[in-house]
Each structure stands twice: as C-alpha cells, then as structure tokens.
Amino acid sequence: MGAGKTTIGQSVARRLGLPLIDTDALIEQEHGTIAQLFADGGEARFRELEREVVLRELDVAVREDRVLALGGGAVTIDDVREALTRIPHVVWHDAPPDVLFRRSQSGARPLARDAALFEALHAQRIPLYREVATAVVRGSGRERPDWMARRVLAAVGR
Numbered sequence: 001m002g003a004g005k006t007t008i009g010q011s012v013a014r015r016l017g018l019p020l021i022d023t024d025a026l027i028e029q030e031h032g033t034i035a036q037l038f039a040d041g042g043e044a045r046f047r048e049l050e051r052e053v054v055l056r057e058l059d060v061a062v063r064e065d066r067v068l069a070l071g072g073g074a075v076t077i078d079d080v081r082e083a084l085t086r087i088p089h090v091v092w093h094d095a096p097p098d099v100l101f102r103r104s105q106s107g108a109r110p111l112a113r114d115a116a117l118f119e120a121l122h123a124q125r126i127p128l129y130r131e132v133a134t135a136v137v138r139g140s141g142r143e144r145p146d147w148m149a150r151r152v153l154a155a156v157g158r
Helices: 005-016 025-029 035-061 078-084 099-106 113-132 145-155
Strands: 021-022 067-069 091-094 135-137
Touching: 005 021, 005 067, 005 113, 005 145, 021 025, 021 113, 025 035, 025 067, 078 113, 091 145, 099 113, 099 135, 135 145
Parallel strands: 021 067, 091 135
Antiparallel strands: none
16 A cells, blocks of 8 residues: 555556556455445445456456556455466565555554554565565655656566
C-alpha cells in the first residue's frame, strides 16, 4: 500500500507496450469502493472479492502478456501466492514504512489509519512478499516513477 504499484506499473506497461491491469481498480469497478466494501463486509469480505478478481487476472496473465498491479494485501491469500508462482516475474516494490504510510494518507484506505498498525501490517507481510517475489525493487520514496520503472525492467531482465 502506497508503494506506487499503479504509477510505476503504468510506466512499465507503456515501455513494454502491454496493458496494465490494476486489480484494486477492477474490484472497485465490479463491486464498489474498497472503503465501502470494508465498511459493509469487513476485511474478510474484501479479501474474498480480491481473491476472485486477482486469481482471474493471474489466470489470464499466464496466457497473455500484461502488467498486473495487485493490492498490497493480495499476498495474504494462499491461493494468490500459489498462482503467482505460475507467472514469470513478480516484483515486490518496497519503500520505508513511514513513506508508504504517508502516501497512503491521500486516499480512503481502511488499513492506513494508524501509523503503528500500518507498520505492523507491513512487517507481517514482508515474509509473504519475499515468498512470492522473483525480484525486489526498493526505493527511498523520492525516486521518480519512470526511474523506478527502469529499475523494475532491469530487475526482470528487460
């Protein structure tokens, strides 16, 4: 959350001439805002919908080249982590937790309301990100998206 997956993904997709699929945007198109989904059904209901959308898009990604931007919590879903093993590149884009929290304040993100809880959530997810990542691209939070996109492409040998 707040790492810049969508922004950097747009630059990567443009450079590769591929579509960018943002699964959070798809969830919102199909089911309503993430904030409302959390309010109506809690995180458990949101994760059910996220699982459905992400697995569908990963299945397509096995057959068609595309750039996917997954929500930061998608890796908490066992089926998603397993499905990520079937695609050639999974890039974990990371930045310092305080930077990620600050960036997450610009929207209505239900899991980004308290800095200490946010940092704890980030720490809990690190082993899951490590499990699925074929490449890691870390930034300080001050890099330009195009520069980060070039680092992502270099990390996957493109």
